[in-house]
Amino acid sequence: MDAAHRTPLPKRSTAPSTVLVVCALAIGSWLVGHGAHAERPPQPSPAQAFPTPGLPAPAAPTSGGTASAPPAGASPTAAAPGAASGADGSAASAQVHPLPPSDPAGVRIPAIGVDAPLAKLDLDAAGALQPPPPDNPRLAGWYGGGPTPGSTGTAVITGHVDTRSGPAVFFLLGALTKGSTIEVDRTDGRTAVFTVDAVESYAKKDFPDQKVYGNSGLPELRVITCGGLYTKAGGYENNIVVYATLSAVR
Structure with missing residues (x-):
């Protein structure tokens, strides 16, 4: 990635949310795929978004909506037993106590076949968030300046x-669909299990910082990559954001 296309971030703050909000500006640049192949990634359907107050929930995609359908053989895992639903449709985690901080080691998303190690991402000398190395496309990263998963x-x-x-x-x-699970193995030997509350896509120029990174006081997780239309000049136009809440600990 050309350094000129990386948005500088502030130095690490004692308030993680400050860095995370600005991080939204960088994610769109360093998670750009090069689009050198014909296959395009699936996009979330409106049915996977948070419900809009006062409007009926969007209908699930029909059999013709192949762009956002789960891959063949994938069966989303049901939400954890006893997980209630919050006012915004998120999974309530009152029965699951937050874990103490511990670095994550790997992430699994069974519904889409993800089983990947995690690298700690930090800020470089220019204050920009370092991306996962492009020479290891199966590696994911976690932002080490914020809360640890769980x-x-x-x-x-x-x-x-x-x-x-x-x-x-x-x-x-x-x-990915609502109710799927995301499992994060931690270096303390515990596994934090999150239930997906919603999957949404945002234009990078209108990325909702506070909605994505705001601290609700609950142990939550965001998983982010690129999406939307792709152009050679600007890369992918959107970011896909998965919202998930801690629902179990193993």
Whole structure:
């Protein structure tokens, strides 16, 4: 990635949300896939978004909506037993106590076949968030300046959607559905299990910083990659964001 296309971030702050909000500006640039192959990643359907207050929930896609359908053989995991639903449709985690901080080691998303190690991402000397290395497309990264997955706050995991060699770790992220699970193995030997509340796509120029990175006081997770239309001049136009809440600990 050309350094000129990377948005500078502030130095690490004692308030993680400050860095995370600005991080939204960088994600769109360094998660760009090169689009050198014909296959395009699936995009989330309106049915996977948070419900809009006062409007009926969008209908599930029909059999013709292949762009956002889960891959063949994938069966989304049901939400954890006892997980209630919040006012915004998110999974309530009152019965699941937050874990103490511990670095994550790997992430699994069974519904889309993801099983990847995690690299810690930090800020470079210019204050920009370092991306996962493009020479290892199956590697994902987590933002080390914010909460660790399972602890209180909004943890962030990111990864490439594709590279010059083809699909990368989060190529199928847009096919994920509500109720699917995301498992994060931690270095303390515990596994934090998150239930997906919604999957949404945003134009990078209108990325909703506070909605994505705001701290609700619950142990939450965001998984982010690129999506939308692709152009050689600007890369992918959107970011796909998966919202998930801690629902179990193993």
